[in-house]
Amino acid sequence: MPDAVPLPPLEPTRDPRVTLPDLLEVLLNRGVILHLDLIIAVADIPLIGVSLRAAIAGIETMLEYGMMRQWDEQTRAWVQRSISRSVPFADGEELVARMAGGHERTGLYTAWRPGTLYLTDRRLFLFRREPREMLWEAPLERIRTIQGEPDRSVGGEKRLRLRVVLDDGSEARLSAAEPERMLPLVREQAERLGRPLSTSLPGRGTGLEILREGHVWYHEPRAAGPVWRGGEAKLDRRNGLTWKSPLDARAAVALGPDEIRGVRLETGRSPGGSRVLVVETRGDPVRLAVDDVLAWGQAIVDLLESRAAAERYDGGG
Amino acid sequence: MALSVDENSLKHGVLSLVVTLVEVIQEALETQALRRMEGGELTEAELNRLGEALLELDEAMEQIKADHGITASVEDLRRGLDDVVDDVVDKLINPARWAEEAGEERS
Numbered sequence A: 001m002p003d004a005v006p007l008p009p010l011e012p013t014r015d016p017r018v019t020l021p022d023l024l025e026v027l028l029n030r031g032v033i034l035h036l037d038l039i040i041a042v043a044d045i046p047l048i049g050v051s052l053r054a055a056i057a058g059i060e061t062m063l064e065y066g067m068m069r070q071w072d073e074q075t076r077a078w079v080q081r082s083i084s085r086s087v088p089f090a091d092g093e094e095l096v097a098r099m100a101g102g103h104e105r106t107g108l109y110t111a112w113r114p115g116t117l118y119l120t121d122r123r124l125f126l127f128r129r130e131p132r133e134m135l136w137e138a139p140l141e142r143i144r145t146i147q148g149e150p151d152r153s154v155g156g157e158k159r160l161r162l163r164v165v166l167d168d169g170s171e172a173r174l175s176a177a178e179p180e181r182m183l184p185l186v187r188e189q190a191e192r193l194g195r196p197l198s199t200s201l202p203g204r205g206t207g208l209e210i211l212r213e214g215h216v217w218y219h220e221p222r223a224a225g226p227v228w229r230g231g232e233a234k235l236d237r238r239n240g241l242t243w244k245s246p247l248d249a250r251a252a253v254a255l256g257p258d259e260i261r262g263v264r265l266e267t268g269r270s271p272g273g274s275r276v277l278v279v280e281t282r283g284d285p286v287r288l289a290v291d292d293v294l295a296w297g298q299a300i301v302d303l304l305e306s307r308a309a310a311e312r313y314d315g316g317g
Numbered sequence B: 001m002a003l004s005v006d007e008n009s010l011k012h013g014v015l016s017l018v019v020t021l022v023e024v025i026q027e028a029l030e031t032q033a034l035r036r037m038e039g040g041e042l043t044e045a046e047l048n049r050l051g052e053a054l055l056e057l058d059e060a061m062e063q064i065k066a067d068h069g070i071t072a073s074v075e076d077l078r079r080g081l082d083d084v085v086d087d088v089v090d091k092l093i094n095p096a097r098w099a100e101e102a103g104e105e106r107s
Helices: A022-029 A059-064 A071-087 A178-190 A293-316 B007-039 B044-068 B069-095 B094-107
Strands: A033-043 A045-057 A095-105 A112-121 A123-128 A133-139 A142-150 A160-164 A170-175 A210-220 A225-237 A239-246 A253-255 A260-270 A273-281 A288-289
Touching: A022 A033, A022 B007, A022 B069, A033 A288, A045 A142, A059 A071, A059 B007, A095 A123, A095 A178, A112 A133, A112 A170, A112 A178, A133 A170, A133 A178, A142 A178, A160 A178, A170 A178, A210 A293, A225 A293, A239 A288, A260 A293, A273 A293, B007 B044, B007 B069, B044 B069, B069 B094
Parallel strands: none
Antiparallel strands: A033 A045, A095 A112, A095 A170, A112 A123, A123 A133, A142 A160, A160 A170, A210 A225, A210 A288, A225 A239, A239 A253, A260 A273, A273 A288
């Protein structure tokens, strides 16, 4: 084997460039002791004196030297208390995620109540600080499943909502600033508790399924006589029939599926033509006009029939 | 001595300087935060809070730079500061260079 060529002696080398962040990192990791005595003088007359003794280092370095441990722990504990002073955390309950959110309150009309959505290691809840109210909460053990549900809000913009089903079958619809972030976190926490969430939604048509939506005129009852007004109507399995004008704050028509008794066509003058869709309710009938009257009528009939079928199924047990 | 200052370039200059320094501090905070995370003493909630806050800070800095159109100036200023640091450290490691330069200036 030929003689190996002797290598030059090893010389210490340096990365060609040292940047300011590198310098700071080294200083903070090692720790810096500064002794500074400074006099600022004008015409040789001292005017300002500075006498400074400083130890500056990253907290980890401080802790290594046994300094500031108590202060560090107190500061971190103080923050926990000041958050929980207003938000009702239980003792030892730990926050996993927090973001803006809302809860959908159904009933007389559908409204989204805004608050802050908190996921802890024990619960998922929506809390509002001012005025102080717990808008919705559920312990993680009670959540059967949580799903993202795309939704066309009344304003027309698409949002991903969170549908939560609890172990007693009750449901809630929540919204979140970052639903894609919240969903896996909730699932993770539930798994951690040994109660992984099912991935299937309860069936039998309790889903949102929008049957029909579009621009529809509503013959709105007024003191001086009914008036045809334009707006957006939506027919879906859960909320029933809603109609809202963009000029109004709330939907003028909000008929739950149970409140729709029937539907028929009438002849009459309307912006949609010569036929008016009349929706029978427990109270006054609702008159609507739309270009595709027949399609809307059929959709409402479908809704009534599927509900009747579901009731028969339930009754049969 | 008359001193004429172009207000816009003064604003531009001061803003770039301030943002550059904030960015340097931000990076120092991030490295120290990393050290704390590896230290293993922070709870999960604290880790999340810290991570989120640093992320928000980063996003806010990007927004400020974009809104004021100073991204390029800040980069240039950073590179300038890094050059100064590199030069100083180099001289500290090679005192011969320092003496050499001092000699040049005197002559």
